[in-house]
Amino acid sequence: MSLVPRMREDGAQAISRFIADTVAQSGAKGIVIGLSGGLDSAVVAELAVKAIGAKSVLALHMPGIAPNKVELADAKAVAKWLCIEMRVIHVGDGSKSLGKGLGKVEKAELGNIMARSRMIILYHIAKSESRLVLGTGNKSELLTGYFTKWGDGGNDLQPIGDLYKTQVRELAKSLGVPDRLIKKVPTAGLWAGQTDERDLKIKYELLDQILHGIELGLTDATIARKAKAPVAEVARIRGLVRKTIHKRRMPLVPKMATRTVGTDWRE
DSSP: OOOOOOOOTHHHHHHHHHHHHHHHHTSSSSEEEEEOOSHHHHHHHHHHHHHHOOGEEEEEEEOSSOOOOOHHHHHHHHHHHOOOOOEEEEOOOHHHHHHHHTTTHHHHHHHHHHHHHHHHHHHHHHHTTEEEEOOOOHHHHHTTTTSOTTTTTTBBTTTTTOOOOHHHHHHHHHOOHHHHTTSOOOOOSOOOOOOHHHHHOOHHHHHHHEHHHHHHHHHHHHHHHHHTTTTHHHHHHHHHHHHHHHGGGGGOOOSSSOOOOTTTTOO
């Protein structure tokens, strides 16, 4: 049994229906999405256009402290390709001001401030223009906690949240996303030289096999053998999944009644 996760044939159609149904049920006039210039946001934006039409999709490109001209150019190219409106709003200066007010702030902490600043802007636009905030996080990021709580993890719907990064690449090829974006080094764009795989200390191709093995309930030894990875590396990734549970659930509420929000209350 291979641990390489594969896309289901109707994946694009199923996700587009999910977006269309969610927007319709909410009564919103459209969606707003952070368009970074990377692959995940490009895929989600295209699925949104397929779901509700280009005129109902608004993209925001929000450069941080180290604006990247390549990322901006790629975001503009995606917006032009999909015929959607894109606005550029800088979050770097505001984030630095917030950081100074907090005293000594490490680089990673400043990255969290920038991510949460982007969330504030997305929700401001969403509220003022009757839109939903569309998330762009994938399953690899969600399971390892590689996102900022109440930052890029804050959104109304997460269309590719059940797709591993390698599945997103597979989906992108079927959608006709430019090859340049598919091969692009993944980054959150929080500071110069920052990349996902450097932060995670593992390539997505191996990470996704390990996560898929964990999803299937396999032991560390079995995952290591099938993925051709050290057992210690499998254990490290399992540890990441375990210690970031709090980032994937509602705030804990002590159970005092018959049904409790976040525990056994079903909407």
